Amino acid sequence: MAKIKDLSFGVCFAGSIALNIFFVTNNLFGIYENKQLSWSQRAGAEAEAVAAVSCSGHGRAYLDGLVVDRKPVCECNTCYEGPHCSHFLPDCAADADSGDPLFLEPFWMQNAESSALLVAGWHRMSYVFGDQSSMSQELQKHILKVHSNARNAITKGKYLVFGVGSTQLLSAAVFALSLNSSSPARVVAESPYYPVYKTQTDFFETVHFEFKGDALLMKNTSDSAGNVIEFVTSPNNPDGNLRKAVLQGVSVNAIYDHAYYWPHFSAIPAPADEDIMIFTISKLTGHAGSRFGWALVKDKDVYLNMQKYVSLAEFSISRDTQLRALQLLKVVLKGDGREIFHFAYEKMRDRWEKISQTVSLSKRFTVQDIPPQYCNFFEKVRGPSPAYIWLKCEREEDTNCSAVLLAANIIGRSGSLFDAEDRYVRLSLLKSDDDFNLLLYRLKELVSKEGGADTL
Amino acid sequence: MAKIKDLSFGVCFAGSIALNIFFVTNNLFGIYENKQLSWSQRAGAEAEAVAAVSCSGHGRAYLDGLVVDRKPVCECNTCYEGPHCSHFLPDCAADADSGDPLFLEPFWMQNAESSALLVAGWHRMSYVFGDQSSMSQELQKHILKVHSNARNAITKGKYLVFGVGSTQLLSAAVFALSLNSSSPARVVAESPYYPVYKTQTDFFETVHFEFKGDALLMKNTSDSAGNVIEFVTSPNNPDGNLRKAVLQGVSVNAIYDHAYYWPHFSAIPAPADEDIMIFTISKLTGHAGSRFGWALVKDKDVYLNMQKYVSLAEFSISRDTQLRALQLLKVVLKGDGREIFHFAYEKMRDRWEKISQTVSLSKRFTVQDIPPQYCNFFEKVRGPSPAYIWLKCEREEDTNCSAVLLAANIIGRSGSLFDAEDRYVRLSLLKSDDDFNLLLYRLKELVSKEGGADTL
Numbered sequence: 001m002a003k004i005k006d007l008s009f010g011v012c013f014a015g016s017i018a019l020n021i022f023f024v025t026n027n028l029f030g031i032y033e034n035k036q037l038s039w040s041q042r043a044g045a046e047a048e049a050v051a052a053v054s055c056s057g058h059g060r061a062y063l064d065g066l067v068v069d070r071k072p073v074c075e076c077n078t079c080y081e082g083p084h085c086s087h088f089l090p091d092c093a094a095d096a097d098s099g100d101p102l103f104l105e106p107f108w109m110q111n112a113e114s115s116a117l118l119v120a121g122w123h124r125m126s127y128v129f130g131d132q133s134s135m136s137q138e139l140q141k142h143i144l145k146v147h148s149n150a151r152n153a154i155t156k157g158k159y160l161v162f163g164v165g166s167t168q169l170l171s172a173a174v175f176a177l178s179l180n181s182s183s184p185a186r187v188v189a190e191s192p193y194y195p196v197y198k199t200q201t202d203f204f205e206t207v208h209f210e211f212k213g214d215a216l217l218m219k220n221t222s223d224s225a226g227n228v229i230e231f232v233t234s235p236n237n238p239d240g241n242l243r244k245a246v247l248q249g250v251s252v253n254a255i256y257d258h259a260y261y262w263p264h265f266s267a268i269p270a271p272a273d274e275d276i277m278i279f280t281i282s283k284l285t286g287h288a289g290s291r292f293g294w295a296l297v298k299d300k301d302v303y304l305n306m307q308k309y310v311s312l313a314e315f316s317i318s319r320d321t322q323l324r325a326l327q328l329l330k331v332v333l334k335g336d337g338r339e340i341f342h343f344a345y346e347k348m349r350d351r352w353e354k355i356s357q358t359v360s361l362s363k364r365f366t367v368q369d370i371p372p373q374y375c376n377f378f379e380k381v382r383g384p385s386p387a388y389i390w391l392k393c394e395r396e397e398d399t400n401c402s403a404v405l406l407a408a409n410i411i412g413r414s415g416s417l418f419d420a421e422d423r424y425v426r427l428s429l430l431k432s433d434d435d436f437n438l439l440l441y442r443l444k445e446l447v448s449k450e451g452g453a454d455t456l
Numbered sequence: 457m458a459k460i461k462d463l464s465f466g467v468c469f470a471g472s473i474a475l476n477i478f479f480v481t482n483n484l485f486g487i488y489e490n491k492q493l494s495w496s497q498r499a500g501a502e503a504e505a506v507a508a509v510s511c512s513g514h515g516r517a518y519l520d521g522l523v524v525d526r527k528p529v530c531e532c533n534t535c536y537e538g539p540h541c542s543h544f545l546p547d548c549a550a551d552a553d554s555g556d557p558l559f560l561e562p563f564w565m566q567n568a569e570s571s572a573l574l575v576a577g578w579h580r581m582s583y584v585f586g587d588q589s590s591m592s593q594e595l596q597k598h599i600l601k602v603h604s605n606a607r608n609a610i611t612k613g614k615y616l617v618f619g620v621g622s623t624q625l626l627s628a629a630v631f632a633l634s635l636n637s638s639s640p641a642r643v644v645a646e647s648p649y650y651p652v653y654k655t656q657t658d659f660f661e662t663v664h665f666e667f668k669g670d671a672l673l674m675k676n677t678s679d680s681a682g683n684v685i686e687f688v689t690s691p692n693n694p695d696g697n698l699r700k701a702v703l704q705g706v707s708v709n710a711i712y713d714h715a716y717y718w719p720h721f722s723a724i725p726a727p728a729d730e731d732i733m734i735f736t737i738s739k740l741t742g743h744a745g746s747r748f749g750w751a752l753v754k755d756k757d758v759y760l761n762m763q764k765y766v767s768l769a770e771f772s773i774s775r776d777t778q779l780r781a782l783q784l785l786k787v788v789l790k791g792d793g794r795e796i797f798h799f800a801y802e803k804m805r806d807r808w809e810k811i812s813q814t815v816s817l818s819k820r821f822t823v824q825d826i827p828p829q830y831c832n833f834f835e836k837v838r839g840p841s842p843a844y845i846w847l848k849c850e851r852e853e854d855t856n857c858s859a860v861l862l863a864a865n866i867i868g869r870s871g872s873l874f875d876a877e878d879r880y881v882r883l884s885l886l887k888s889d890d891d892f893n894l895l896l897y898r899l900k901e902l903v904s905k906e907g908g909a910d911t912l
Contacts, residue, residue, distance in 0.1 A: 037493065039507075039568035040500035044493040047574035051495075062580060063573075064592050064779045075586030100582050108577035112495040115577025117519075118503035119780060121564035121787070122571075124518060124745040126556050130531030136520050164620060164770035171769060196768075203768045206662045289580040289775035312652075312659045313627060313769065314620035318777040319745035323520050324575060331577070 040118050047116070058434055059085030077434045094438040095411045096427040099237070099387065103351075103430050104286030107343050114334060117327040124319035134316030135162050142329040143294055146284075147271075149337040151376045152261050154273040158296040159303035162317045163310060166259050166280035166293035170231070171200055172313075173255045173276055173295065176305035177229050178208040185227035188215040190246050192390070192418035194237045194257070214419060215246040226251060232274075233257040235266040238418050238426040239368045240386030242266065259283045264344035265387045267373035275299060283387070283430075285328045285340070292317065292325045341377065348385035351429045354440055355389055362447040366392045389427040401425040408446040410439065496574050503572070514890055515541030533890045550894040551867045552883040555693070555843065559807075559886050560742030563799050570790060573783040580775035590772030591618050598785040599750055602740070603727075605793040607832045608717050610729040614752040615759035618773045619766060622715050622736035622749035627656055628769075629711045629732055629751065630685055632761035634664040637683045644671040645687035646702050648694055648846070648874035650713070653687045670875060671702040682707060688730075689713040691722040694874050694882040695824045696842030698722060715739045720800035721843045723829035731755060739843070739886075741784045741796070748773065748781045797833065804841035807885045810896055811845055818903040822848045845883040857881040864902040866895065 037044065046063065053061035055074035066073050076085035079092035108115055128134055140160050147153040163169035178185035187201045191214045201211040212218060215230050232254050234243040245254040256274040260266060262284055280293035297303040310316065332340050359367050370384035391412070393401035402414040402425045415424030427439065493500065502519065509517035511530035522529050532541035535548035564571055584590055596616050603609040619625035634641035643657045647670045657667040668674060671686050688710050690699040701710040712730040716722060716739055736749035753759040766772065788796050815823050826840035847868070849857035858870040858881045871880030883895065 037497070037500045038504060040503050040572050040574075041493070042569055043572035043574040044496035044500045047496050047576055048494060051576055060578070063576075064580075064594050064782050065586065067594065098583060100584070102581055105578050105581055108581070111577055113498050116496050116499035117575045118496070118499040119573045119575065120503055120507055120519075120571070121567055121784070122516070122561050124520075125558060125561055125564070125742050127554065127744045128556070130521065138520050138523065164774070168770040200768050203764070204660070204662065205664065206660065208661065286581050288583045289772075291770060291772065291774040308659070312656050314624040314747060316747065318620070318747040318774050320776045320780045321774040324776045326520050327575075328577070 043118060051112075054084055056080075056084045056086040058088075077432055079434065079438060091409070092438075093406075093409045093411050094442040095435060096389075096429075096431070096439045097411045097413050099283075099288075099428055099430050101283055101286040101288055101430045102432040103347055103436070104340075104344060105432065107340060108286070111331050111334075115327060115331045117324060119320065119323065123323065127315065134311075135160070136319075136322045136326060139322050139326045139329070142326060142333065146329055146332055146337070149333065150262060150268070150341065151271055152263070152268045153258070153277060153279075153296060154271045155296055158277075158298055159300065161295040161297060161303060161306045161310065162322070163278075163293045163295065164314070164317060165282060165288075165291040166257065166278045167196065167200070167291075168310065168313070169278045169293050169295045169306070170196065170255065170257065171204065172306040172309040173278065173302075174201060174209055174229055175204075175206075175309045176302045177253045177255070177276075178206075178227060179305055181208055181227045183226050185209040185229050186212040186218070187229045187231070188212050188218050188247070189231040189233070189419075190215040190243065192236070192238055192415065192420035192424070193231065194233055195417045195419075197231045198419075219246050228252045230254045231257060233259070234272075235260045235386065238388045238413075238424075239390040240266065240370050240384065240388060241368070242269070242373075260387050262344075263341040263375065263377040264348050265385060267375035267382055268377045269373060270376055276302065281325055281328065285332060287324070287328060290321050290324055290328075292321050345378075345382075345385055348387070348429065349383060351436055352385050352389075353383075355427075355429070355443065356384075358440065358443050358447055359389075359391070362450055364393065364395055364398070364450050365447070366394055387428070387430050389429060391425050391427055393423050393425075399423055405446075408442060410442050410446070499574060507568075510540055512536075512540045512542040514544075533888055535890065535894060547865070548894075549862075549865045549867050550898045551891060552845075552885075552887065552895045553867045553869050555739075555744075555884055555886050557739055557742040557744055557886045558888040558891070559803055560796075560800060561888065563796060564742070567787050567790075571783060571787045573780060575776065575779065579779065583771065590767075591616070592775075592778045592782060595778050595782045595785070598782060598789065602785055602788055602793070605789065606718060606724070606797065607727055608719070608724045609714070609733060609735075609752060610727045611752055614733075614754055615756065617751040617753060617759060617762045617766065618778070619734075619749045619751065620770070620773060621738060621744075621747040622713065622734045623652065623656070623747075624766065624769070625734045625749050625751045625762070626652065626687070626711065626713065627660065628762040628765040629734065629758075630657060630665055631660075631662075631765045632758045633685050633709045633711075633732075634662075634683060635761055637664055639682050641665040641683040641685050642668040642674070643685045643687070644668050644674050644703070645689070646671040646699065648692070648871065648876035648880070649687065650689055650693045651873045651875075654875075675702050684708045686710045687713060689715070690728075691716045691842065694844045694869075694880075695846040696722065696826050696840065696844065697824070698725070698829075716843050718800075719797040719831065719833040720804050721841060723831035723838055724833045725829060726832055732758065737781055737784065741788060743780070743784060746777050746780055746784075748777050801834075801838075801841055804843070804885065805839060807892055808841050808845075809839075811883075811885070811899065814896065814899050814903055815845075815847070818906055820849065820851055820854070820906055821903070822850055843884070843886050845885060847881050847883055849879050849881075855879055861902075864898055866898050866902070 050061050050063050050072045058080040059074040059076035061072040061074050074085050078095050079089050081087050144155045147155050187209050189197045198211050230245050230247050232243050232245045236243050256277045258277050259280050275298040277296045282288035359365050368390040372381050372383050375382045398404050400422045402412050405412050412425035412427045414422050416422050506517050506519050506528045514536040515530040515532035517528040517530050530541050534551050535545050537543050600611045603611050643665050645653045654667050686701050686703050688699050688701050692699050712733045714733050715736050731754040733752045738744035812823055815821050824846040828837050828839050831838045849860055854860050856878045858868050861868050868881035868883045870878050872878045
């Protein structure tokens with residue numbers, strides 16, 4: 001009896017010891033795997049809790065979002081409401097006005113782990129980096145690598161300037177090119193062009209430059225004496241066509257706005273190699289809110305003047321933004337560095353095909369023609385995948401095309417804003433899936449009613 | 457004997473069971489505390505690994521810092537080198553040139569947990585927040601609360617504008633105040649003044665304004681017709697004195713630069729209540745690299761014009777920077793919301809006392825006089841704690857004071873940069889402990905040699 005008792009006692013003891021060994025090993029292993037975070041634990045838990053707030057796929061809670069009863073609440077996509085954004089508003093307009101690049105949000109949700117970033121309280125408090133510059137060397141290296149992967153720009157022999165989005169760099173380039181001008185430089189762009197070229201140049205109204213409208217008009221008047229600065233957007237916003245400068249000559253300088261020169265939006269026939277090329281993370285990764293852009297500049301003096309502009313306007317580009325951009329570009333370069341381009345191209349092409357198929361059934365509307373072209377990145381001929389539809393109202397009486405669309409509950413951007421006729425309207429293909437789906441639905445509805453309207 | 461064996465066996469068994477209970481409880485507790493993070497785990501572990509790199513307290517490794525063999529390496533403070541920054545360079549100059557606010561870095565190391573921030577890959581990709589604005593409402597609320605705690609500004613009845621540091625807002629305010637001017641507005645500031653007022657205004661060189669130097673000269677010439685814009689820095693950079701506008705009149709507008717109007721640097725006699733007041737996180741929390749500032753503006757048109765400037769220059773302020781600023785201000789407001797002010801004041805006062813005590817032994821040098829004053833925040837009379845020493849070389853032959861200091865291995869900023877005599881030099885008290893200690897050491901050395909030099 002005592003032996004049995006001893007035996008069972010021994011078995012229990014051995015079991016208990018084994019369990020101890022398991023726990024100790026497990027904890028050691030945990031520590032080794034660094035599963036038990038220290039000071040970063042709270043921030044991670046907070047971010048995960050916010051991300052876990054359910055918004056029915058039609059909204060999102062944010063760390064810096066609205067807080068009710070100390071809990072983050074959903075911010076709903078356009079046309080959705082309710083505490084979980086589950087209620088669709090049937091009469092809501094399809095808003096295709098802005099170039100908000102939310103089409104890439106699902107990519108970042110899919111890459112949650114690799115794109116997460118923990119910022120320490122003491123991160124980069126100084127005005128300068130260790131090398132006394134205000135530009136992260138690591139970020140510079142990553143930008144060059146992304147261009148090399150995308151095969152869209154020749155970076156060798158160029159200087160890099162960082163800016164608060166490409167917006168700031170447009171202005172910096174105009175200042176830099178006109179500083180030593182004896183008479184005011186004339187700033188032009190071929191119509192239809194991105195409205196900011198005009199509004200920005202007009203607002204700053206310096207003694208050094210003035211906006212003079214359509215580059216083609218200047219070409220035709222052959223009045224090309226004095227310093228001229230031409231904005232060239234390629235692919236173009238609004239119509240997605242690849243462009244070259246209209247004006248030539250020793251006193252003409254071109255600023256190439258390559259915001260959309262990525263495999264998402266256009267064939268890349270060859271790496272661009274212009275003297276001043278401006279890029280932005282907004283349209284590459286979709287992070288418009290981060291306000292980060294860069295310029296590749298060939299001439300040293302122009303580069304120095306652009307740096308001086310950024311420095312006098314605001315010293316330098318936020319270290320928090322530079323760190324974020326670096327983390328995002330690390331994800332862009334992950335693996336073979338092609339994943340984001342494939343994801344983005346598929347989505348943009350799919351959207352374009354759906355829209356252009358719908359419009360092809362219409363006699364009232366047409367869209368721009370973008371020929372298939374050989375793409376250096378995909379190494380094959382590829383079809384269009386533009387960021388915007390440049391829609392034309394073909395009926396004689398439809399002189400105000402955005403009003404025609406508005407009557408059908410679609411918000412677009414009028415042609416006149418791009419220095420074109422109001423017979424044109426720009427519709428954004430860049431926004432969220434919700435926005436795009438509603439736009440497509442409303443367009444289909446509009447086209448389907450065409451026959452009826454014709455007979456009225 | 458058997459009883460003793462049984463007893464010891466029993467004790468071992470009980471111990472083993474107790475250990476198991478401990479592990480089970482601990483693990484359950486761990487799960488309850490959400491210690492096992494999911495997608496944020498990697499980012500936290502990476503940040504902690506970088507923070508754990510040993511740099512001997514004389515340097516720091518950063519997430520976006522230099523990488524050697526895939527490992528982050530130390531960036532050393534001035535005058536230190538080696539893989540762990542442990543080697544002091546004895547002949548290295550004490551650099552007191554810039555206003556880099558690294559004196560607050562230890563505060564953020566102490567508040568590692570509460571200040572850490574995890575940014576998700578999809579954070580605020582849009583151009584706008586949920587309310588269609590580009591300014592975080594939560595951040596606005598926190599800014600107002602920080603002012604209320606610090607008792608340094610009346611925010612009621614004022615509009616808020618965000619900027620890329622205060623630097624951008626200085627320019628935005630000048631544009632806003634001069635947009636509708638019939639003749640160019642004349643921009644002035646009382647000497648000695650912060651050099652950026654001149655360099656920035658000169659660079660932008662618009663048709664709307666021009667820099668005209670010392671406000672006192674304009675007052676004396678009584679030529680005050682037309683639009684005048686006066687920069688008033690209070691407390692002043694370089695000398696720390698509280699200031700009021702020199703010029704008065706219906707056509708005079710003052711821009712109050714209150715970068716240093718915090719209990720760290722000055723007594724707060726009363727909350728400021730000016731029409732345009734500019735603040736920056738650089739000198740409040742020490743995050744100069746984040747480039748975030750704000751303006752409190754009374755007049756609606758001026759506010760709208762400043763918004764327009766920011767919008768045309770670069771759309772809006774980085775969402776990453778706004779999120780970071782929010783997290784930092786949450787820490788500032790933690791508990792009774794006074795901790796950072798106490799920490800910062802103690803450190804600045806200590807530095808000032810050490811330096812002024814040293815200089816008081818000298819006949820060759822003097823420092824500015826800052827009278828003790830009642831402080832609304834501390835609710836008592838308090839002594840000086842300025843951001844800078846405004847040092848004067850008193851010997852007739854020492855007309856170039858910064859050269860005198862440079863010969864003693866101290867780098868300062870010459871008086872002429874502030875539109876003052878070169879008999880003055882500005883020395884920064886804001887930098888890291890290493891920088892300050894070396895400055896104090898070199899100054900002591902210089903003063904101690906005075907007697908000897910006098911007899912030469």
